[in-house]
Amino acid sequence: MTAARIEENRSHPRLPDLLGAYHLANQAEQGKAVASVAELADVYRAEAEDPAAAFAADTVLLATPPGADEPAGCVVLKAPREGRAPEIKRLWVTPEARRKGLAQALMAEALRRAGASGAPVVRLTVWAWREEPLALYRSLGFESAESWDDRADLLCLEKPLDVVERLSPEAVRAHAAAGLAGLLVDAVDGGASVGFLAPLETAEAAAWWLRVAEEAAEGVRDVWAARGADGRLTGVVTLVRTGAANGRHRGEIARLLVHRSARGRGLGSRLLATVEAHAAATGLRLLVLDTQTGSPAERLYRGAGWTSAGTIPDYAADPGGTLRATTLYYKRLG
Incomplete structure (x- = not known):
């Protein structure tokens, strides 16, 4: 089995589509479905329309499946801010490219980079009903942490970094x-x-x-x-x-x-x-x-x-x- 190709590129032309799909699916899961990226809340629409600007200080990773020409997954590693730990966000793999190890590969690289930065921990949030991503995060050693986001059903997780x-x-x-x-x-x-x-x-x-x-x-x-x-x-x-x-x-x-x-x-x-x-x-x-x-x-x-x-x-x-x-x-x- 050939490995997925992981690259860092917040300006990749495929990235707006991936982030747009992520946010549309996320809104639908919350019962707030909208028909297009243009109808998303301003902060989410800005990410999908201009990710290079939205994540200018952060690390954006993309995963291309073996044999494919374009990325089918992405994740964002938010840089530490105001003393807070780096945060993993926007993990997304297109439905047709799932079960191929792309999410695991993206997380492994994000964790490697977080560890290389010298940060003692890395954190993320996940909706309680998202069982499959939650199982992945638990398998990687993420544990429940004191909440920094009080939205209902949103779990805050942290992982100590060696x-x-x-x-x-x-x-x-x-x-x-x-x-x-x-x-x-x-x-x-x-x-x-x-x-x-x-x-x-x-x-x-x-x-x-x-x-x-x-x-x-x-x-x-x-x-x-x-x-x-x-x-x-x-x-x-x-x-x-x-x-x-x-x-x-x-x-x-x-x-x-x-x-x-x-x-x-x-x-x-x-x-x-x-x-x-x-x-x-x-x-x-x-x-x-x-x-x-x-x-x-x-x-x-x-x-x-x-x-x-x-x-x-x-x-x-x-x-x-x-x-x-x-x-x-x-x-x-x-």
């Missing part, structure tokens, strides 16, 4: 014996097949990360880590670059780890989206990875647009020593 940052070789060394080793030990203890057998000693895990630090210093491997509000590392992912002259266009995703206490908040998706964006920005055109067949990680990769290239039986032992099948995945960039 800050995702690229680690220098020095930072990898500094975190090797504690945070990074802890993530690796937690993964093995939880049954993840990540190259180690259980029980994994902290010293062995730390030694592995020290070798990673050397690879980072040599430019062979890049490392990103997620940090919670308390400063604790909650996730990590690495990108290994191919040294062969005929393979410099590709890279490998390795050791995508999220601590068990931080799962269910969309952090794995954010880490994956971060490394994919960096890979594309630095000229890589193809990414590969492998994961234990049937593992929860497969749902993450498939949902992010990765394609299965096949399965190898008895490829690697799980932490308990049992041989398991491994599935290879790839993703084209750009």
Whole structure:
């Protein structure tokens, strides 16, 4: 499955139609249906008629389905104002393009950008009767918050944001014996097949990360880590670059780890989206990875647009020593 294409463009010619459809559907759901954008309230009509002006200070993302020429979905990440948290608004996917992962892809990118801004939380509002979007937001870790909008049936939700940052070789060394080793030990203890057998000693895990630090210093491997509000590392992912002259266009995703206490908040998706964006920005055109067949990680990769290239039986032992099948995945960039 090819991934949806996400782009930032508040001036895209397709955007007025998407925002207009969003507002018309929203008014109809509230029992206030109008026949055209021209009949919308001034603030909503302004967004649909001139989104570039309405969202001049904000981030507007569009999603184009695989094989399509035009975007079929959008979302707006409102910039923080007057000390308030960034807010996600106007998530919309056309009816014919739903069930294809566009809403998830838009949310993943919006959350990645909100996290990259350094904001501690991101917020949104959703009508209580919108069960499907509400289920998506809950699955991403949004929780009920004190209301900042007193309209009846409007739910206010917030999500704490782990800050995702690229680690220098020095930072990898500094975190090797504690945070990074802890993530690796937690993964093995939880049954993840990540190259180690259980029980994994902290010293062995730390030694592995020290070798990673050397690879980072040599430019062979890049490392990103997620940090919670308390400063604790909650996730990590690495990108290994191919040294062969005929393979410099590709890279490998390795050791995508999220601590068990931080799962269910969309952090794995954010880490994956971060490394994919960096890979594309630095000229890589193809990414590969492998994961234990049937593992929860497969749902993450498939949902992010990765394609299965096949399965190898008895490829690697799980932490308990049992041989398991491994599935290879790839993703084209750009």
